[in-house]
Amino acid sequence: MRVLNRRTLLDLFSIFLIISSSDGLRLEECNSQPLGMASGAIEDSQITASSSFDKQSVGPQNARLHTELASGAWCPKPQIHSSSYEYLQISLNGTHLITGVETQGRYGNGTGKEFPSEYMIEYQRPGTDLWIRYRNRTGQNHMTGNFDTTTAVMCHLDPPIVASKIRIVPHSKQTRTVCLRAELHGCNYKDGLLWYTTVPEGSRIGDQDFRDHIFEDTGMYAETGTKRGLGILSDGFVAVASPFEENAINGAWIGWNKHHTGGAVNLLFEFDQIRNFSEVTLAAYGHRMDSIDVIFSQDGNTFPLSSQISSLDKDRLLSNSSAKRYDLRIPLHKRMAKKVRITLKFSSDWLFLTEVHFSSALYNDVTSYNIGDISEDGHGKNAIAILGLTVLFVILSAILCSILCLRRNRPKSHKAGIYDQPIKRDLIITHVGNKPTCNIFPTHSYLGQSAVFGAGNLYSSDKTTSTSVSSKSSSSNKHSPPNWSDFHFPPPPHTSGEERIYAEPCMTLPLLPSQKQNISTPKSAKHTSTTVRQPAKTKNANEDSVHYAAANIFSDSYGFDKIPKFSFANLQIGGDLGEGKFTVIRDCIMPNGYRAAYKSVKDKNNMHARYFFRKLN
Incomplete structure (x- = not known):
């Protein structure tokens, strides 16, 4: 029982390595069939000859049994006699067991009179370039051929031939012209x-x-x-x-x-x-x-x-x-x-x-393990170990493939980046006179729907000590927009003391001096030019008092089409007046001599800055 188990394991293990099997040469298992001369399975390139009387009409490609091609057969150039050596060669794909050769003369649609009365067979196997002359069991090497041009004659080979190439060599005791057609019979040789x-x-x-x-x-x-x-x-x-x-x-x-x-x-x-x-x-x-x-x-x-x-x-x-x-x-x-x-x-x-x-x-060529080292007398454990490792490898491979398939089919999770977060728009933190204020400004779409809007310019008096537009987080290295929790808002200013005027500033208006000047719109202004609004006349106040930027209020009938526009090329840009997280405000002089405040983006490559500036303008 112990030996039986070991043999069973050996047989199971051999399944992983064997790709084909054979039980030796058994003629009853060879299903002898035509190998392809008549059917065309053997191509013209596999059929050659020592010579041809005319290659096109009676060349070797025409030597197909039961086929009338060109002049109807292969005919060697010289006539055949007892000592001549002319042959028709057929090269097979792989080694075959040849059990018979069938020949036929040249009919040529009734014009042919040539046929092989007898012939010899030579063959070649892999591993040598020598040609072997066939001899049957009785010792004869001349095979009986044809007696007319139409009848096909089968010659059964005993013993059969193991070969990859076959030559049919016509023979005649008298000098004569010989033409022939042929077919090979046999099967693949697996021994x-x-x-x-x-x-x-x-x-x-x-x-x-x-x-x-x-x-x-x-x-x-x-x-x-x-x-x-x-x-x-x-x-x-x-x-x-x-x-x-x-x-x-x-x-x-x-x-x-x-x-x-x-x-x-x-x-x-x-x-x-x-x-x-x-x-x-x-x-x-x-x-x-x-x-x-x-x-x-x-x-x-x-x-x-x-x-x-x-x-x-x-x-x-x-x-x-x-x-x-x-x-x-x-x-x-x-x-x-x-x-x-x-x-x-x-x-x-x-x-x-x-x-x-x-x-x-x-x-299998990739198998490196020598089964010859496994035998019944003491090496059964090796077979068990190898079989176990093979099964384990197959199981691990299946598990790994399953994991990879599941990971591939899993939907991708949405990773929210800094660019997916909503940008807080219309927010600006200003410091005027070192007193911070925070304002929410409406966008253009909101201004278009408002009942009234300001068309004046933001300006301050000459007594304003300092004016800057900045963000609390402007000096930080954060790439995301500011959060409400980032700001600490001071209490609203009390009304006692200095007289102050508060107004909702418009971010599209520059900061100008408190001078009343008339500005005309140049005819050469383009649609893409910088928009500048005229300053409105402010209320007179004490020179020592600080004025906050104010804007005149107009009705809906006053549209943006009356706002003068200037080309950027005609502006003279001066020093910085203030800056925010994304924008900077600079002093500039318009073509007619007026001074104005010009706002631009600090970093044109920053997406948030471009988005923020576009929404405000």
């Missing part, structure tokens, strides 16, 4: 096995020859000097009959004799990339083997002993039964490797194999 080697290659004793007769003639050799290729152990055919029967299929078994091999055989399997192996199945015949050692290499050069799996066949020690056909399954515990080496040891006279199947899976 990943590219080459294997056997040491030794097989045994031949007298008339008994059990060498690998269909092994590819690749011209490639391993470090041990043995040939590399594919053959009986990977052709997808599993023999059932005894290899000693007379009607046994040729090229179905590879056998090793104990006296020839010393009772030990080494098999090396090379794959296209690093894979995750779950088990290997050996289809064998004979007595049970003594032991099996499987060792793995990820880099293709070193085989660490820590990855080795050893299996002792206990049934072999307990049984004295006769030779028979059997399958031997060896768990590989998710080992990760690009090369796998299997060492078989036997004590009987012969050992036969007809097929070797690997159950494997491709790894």
